[in-house]
Amino acid sequence: DSGVTQTPKHLITATGQRVTLRCSxxxxxxxxxxxxxxxxQGLQFLIQYYNGEERAKGNILERFSAQQFxxxxxxxxxxxxELGDSxxxxxxxxxxxxxxxxFFGQGTRLTxx
Amino acid sequence: xxxxxxxxxxxxxxxKEAVTLDCTYxxxxxxxxxxxxxxxxxxxxxxxxxxxxxxxxxxxEGRYSLNFQKARKSANLVISASQLGDSAMYFCAMRxxxxxxxxxxxxxxxxVTVRA
Numbered sequence: 211d212s213g214v215t216q217t218p219k220h221l222i223t224a225t226g227q228r229v230t231l232r233c234s235x236x237x238x239x240x241x242x243x244x245x246x247x248x249x250x251q252g253l254q255f256l257i258q259y260y261n262g263e264e265r266a267k268g269n270i271l272e273r274f275s276a277q278q279f280x281x282x283x284x285x286x287x288x289x290x291x292e293l294g295d296s297x298x299x300x301x302x303x304x305x306x307x308x309x310x311x312x313f314f315g316q317g318t319r320l321t322x323x
Numbered sequence: 324x325x326x327x328x329x330x331x332x333x334x335x336x337x338x339k340e341a342v343t344l345d346c347t348y349x350x351x352x353x354x355x356x357x358x359x360x361x362x363x364x365x366x367x368x369x370x371x372x373x374x375x376x377x378x379x380x381x382x383x384e385g386r387y388s389l390n391f392q393k394a395r396k397s398a399n400l401v402i403s404a405s406q407l408g409d410s411a412m413y414f415c416a417m418r419x420x421x422x423x424x425x426x427x428x429x430x431x432x433x434x435v436t437v438r439a
Contacts (some may be wrong), residue, residue: 255428300368311358317367
């Protein structure tokens with residue numbers, strides 16, 4: 211158990227809909243990262259938050275947004291969903307510092323039908 | 324440009340034998356970290372081993388060791404005495420320390436299948 215909790219584990223929704231993925235980082239970790247894993251794109255970095263503030267943006271679509279709350283949990287919002295958004299979405303957290311490994315949650319498998 | 328390259332999409336290894344997974348990286352940073360993660364069929368990402376760019380010794384964690392060749396920009400993972408439970412996808416990742424975000428860039432992964 212990595213200590214990072216993601217909910218839900220599975221999500222099936224229709225095109226055009228909006229979903230929210232939730233992540234609770236390990237206790238004490240201030241950084242939260244979101245990654246998307248798909249068969250054709252591999253593991254892509256989406257966005258990072260550090261102590262409530264956006265720190266870095268990767269290949270995140272405009273239809274996607276995220277935030278980190280004062281209790282450090284984070285949510286990834288995906289809207290106007292398309293079939294191609296079907297993927298495994300990971301949240302990871304790490305302590306401050308460059309040598310800290312990122313601990314991953316179990317992921318949310320999103321299927322858009 | 325691709326920062327992490329894993330050229331082996333899939334590998335087969337006999338139980339109890341060693342296997343080497345290749346990883347090359349591209350960075351102009353002097354300070355960076357290299358990570359290996361394991362992803363079994365259940366989907367979770369499991370951290371295996373870390374190597375810093377200034378570490379003089381190769382990292383080892385149990386049956387995992389990292390063959391770090393800085394001049395060649397390679398960070399190969401060696402799994403010794405393979406077990407059936409080692410069957411999984413393995414990802415090499417890099418963190419460049421010049422940026423303030425510490426995000427990880429991942430390679431495409433290598434699938435390892437351990438045969439009994």
